[in-house]
Amino acid sequence: MGRMVLRRLLSALPNLLGVVVITFLLTRAIPGDPAAYFAGGAATQEAVEQVRKSLGLDKPLVEQFFVYLGQLARGDLGLSLTTGQPVRDELLRRLPASLEVVLLALLLSCAVALPMGVLSAVRPGSWFDQLARLVTTAGVSLPVFFTGLLLAYVFYFLLGWAPSPLGRLDPMWSPPPQVTGLYLVDAAIARDPGLWWASFKQLILPVATMAIFVMAPIARMTRASMIAVLSADFVRTARASGLTPGTVLVRYALRNALLPVVTTLGMVFGFMIGSSVIIEKVFGWPGVGSYAIDALTASDYAPVQGFVLAMGVLFVLLNLLVDLLYVLIDPRVTIEG
Numbered sequence: 001m002g003r004m005v006l007r008r009l010l011s012a013l014p015n016l017l018g019v020v021v022i023t024f025l026l027t028r029a030i031p032g033d034p035a036a037y038f039a040g041g042a043a044t045q046e047a048v049e050q051v052r053k054s055l056g057l058d059k060p061l062v063e064q065f066f067v068y069l070g071q072l073a074r075g076d077l078g079l080s081l082t083t084g085q086p087v088r089d090e091l092l093r094r095l096p097a098s099l100e101v102v103l104l105a106l107l108l109s110c111a112v113a114l115p116m117g118v119l120s121a122v123r124p125g126s127w128f129d130q131l132a133r134l135v136t137t138a139g140v141s142l143p144v145f146f147t148g149l150l151l152a153y154v155f156y157f158l159l160g161w162a163p164s165p166l167g168r169l170d171p172m173w174s175p176p177p178q179v180t181g182l183y184l185v186d187a188a189i190a191r192d193p194g195l196w197w198a199s200f201k202q203l204i205l206p207v208a209t210m211a212i213f214v215m216a217p218i219a220r221m222t223r224a225s226m227i228a229v230l231s232a233d234f235v236r237t238a239r240a241s242g243l244t245p246g247t248v249l250v251r252y253a254l255r256n257a258l259l260p261v262v263t264t265l266g267m268v269f270g271f272m273i274g275s276s277v278i279i280e281k282v283f284g285w286p287g288v289g290s291y292a293i294d295a296l297t298a299s300d301y302a303p304v305q306g307f308v309l310a311m312g313v314l315f316v317l318l319n320l321l322v323d324l325l326y327v328l329i330d331p332r333v334t335i336e337g
Helices: 002-011 013-029 034-039 045-055 061-073 087-122 127-141 144-158 183-189 193-230 233-240 245-282 288-297 301-329
Strands: none
Touching: 002 013, 013 061, 013 301, 087 127, 087 193, 087 245, 087 288, 087 301, 127 193, 144 193, 144 245, 183 193, 193 245, 233 245, 245 288, 245 301, 288 301
């Protein structure tokens, strides 16, 4: 198993190299001159050229690329010109904030969408099936930013149930001692229930916004896969053998229906990482998405390249995790396949 995992990771290196090349070229093709931006609007042409030289942007594109590859080989993602901090440190500091929202949203959407899809498959055409279809269609039809603004308006501005949707913590609280970077986990490790609850309340609106949007593909794939499995011969045999409906539904039908659902979860998780950029901007969340957008606006190359590379590594690890889940769900599936 370990050898196969290593082989998969090595096979992903060409893909990551392609991500590096494409990102490098696209950032250079973006309209805007970083040297002029950081020199200031009142800077002379000589001052702009001096800044460009100090940034290494006066060198040929090929030479800039090999310099960048040399930095990557040393684990150096460059320096952010907007913050003055190393990109690697900024990404490591902000990535837990993004992952906390994405993971909780995925957990919430699965907790709602999986039972919804199973019950819809058990009773197709029923009132519950029609209601589930209406809910999922509405959730996927509304833009993410609109859902986020609507939830903030209703639950914060009108009802006052939610805290101010700005950041990971209310200003009256201090962040927990950093262990994992996930505030819920770190607050639990610090044994501070008040801080844990304050962190949890700040997560409610962004997590709900993302979960509403991704429930639809999970619920629909669960329903379609369950309908196909429930009509299979082995399910009819299990029922004829006198097994309880719950045993047939969970142990036999649901387990065999999970493979396409896990595939959908992998794709959904990748989409959630990308869409977190919008949610972070709506709720003032200090994650990697908002960091990359700010850098892109300022034509700051290094943070954008570091963000895309980090997302590429996450996708590789995610695909490997999906393959391992295949083996756990169905031992007949092999990683080689």
